[in-house]
Amino acid sequence: MTQRLVSICPSNTELLHLLGLMDRVVGVDDYSDWPPELVAGLPKLGPDLNIDMEKLQALQPDLVIASLSVPGMEKNIERLEQLGLNYLVLDPKSFEDIYRDVETLGQACGVQERAAEIVAELRGRVERVVNAVPKGSEALNLYWEWWPRPLISPGSLNWLTELSRLVGAENLFADKPGDSYTAEHDEVISRAPDYVFAVWCGVHADKVKPSMITERPGWDAVPAVREGRVYVLEEGLYCRPSQRLFDGLEELARLLYPELQL
Incomplete structure (x- = not known):
């Protein structure tokens, strides 16, 4: 062992x-x-x-x-x-990779049965979210900001692209290859995200203020800024591919759809 x-x-x-x-x-x-x-x-x-x-x-x-x-x-x-x-x-x-990682760790450490139970629990949590979110409406565009200078955001090959889709939304830079993308301010503005989520890697949420984003030159044209939809979220729930990402998924679903019962 x-x-x-x-x-x-x-x-x-x-x-x-x-x-x-x-x-x-x-x-x-x-x-x-x-x-x-x-x-x-x-x-x-x-x-x-x-x-x-x-x-x-x-x-x-x-x-x-x-x-x-x-x-x-x-x-x-x-x-x-x-x-x-x-x-x-x-x-x-x-998310599939995370399930596989749990199984891999379980195998390596001799707790295979526990790992299998956990994967089933995690899959069930995702299924409940997917079944609960409204269907048929146009996908909301979500701008995830990992870092402010330069602007770093998840690309297509990242769990936040999948997480966004699980709640019926779309990562703003899901069309960019790789797991991260360095954006220009004008790109974010022109893509007009419906929500902005600051999840600065390694920075606790209480150190980040929405005004650090809303007061950027030209960002007053962004729908998320105009409509007060700029949120600072706990990066540990979105930047780490562990069970906490599933907590983040549920938190995001409740934020986008306050009427949900999860």
Whole structure:
């Protein structure tokens, strides 16, 4: 049985919690902050893109779990390979990938039955949302902002494109290839999003004010700005491919359709 686990990506830490494996986790990256009561006392190994490999080695892990959902993680994976450490790399871009990651972790850690139960629960949550949202109306355009300077937004190959469609909406830049897209201000304005969602990666919602977006030159022409539909959401519910993304899905459905009962 895999006894000593190290996670070097926040979403992986959250999936280990979901699987009931936090008692085996002996170290995490600096950005793993959830669940707070369980990660607070764990050794921190540095930012997810600059892991202290000597400190990691000293923990004598049976398995290190990395994720390519964090751009630049390849450098850590190369070092793990060079050091001869046992590691697992996840690369989720969709809800199906998350289900598969849960099963992969469950297999690697000997909790396959628990993993299968969790996947069934997660699929059920998605099905309830899809069945509840109104059908037949024109899709709302959602501008997801991951970063303000430059403007970075999810592209076609990202879970937020799928998440948007599950609630009957469309990611503003779903037509752009890849998992992220660097936009110009004029592009956002001309595409006229119905909603703007600020989910700045690594920045807590209480540090971001809607006025940081609404007061940008020219953005007063954007329908979302004119109609007061600029929201700052907790990035942990939208930027991490873990069970918390399903919380974000339900939150988004309730925000777009306040009459829903989920």
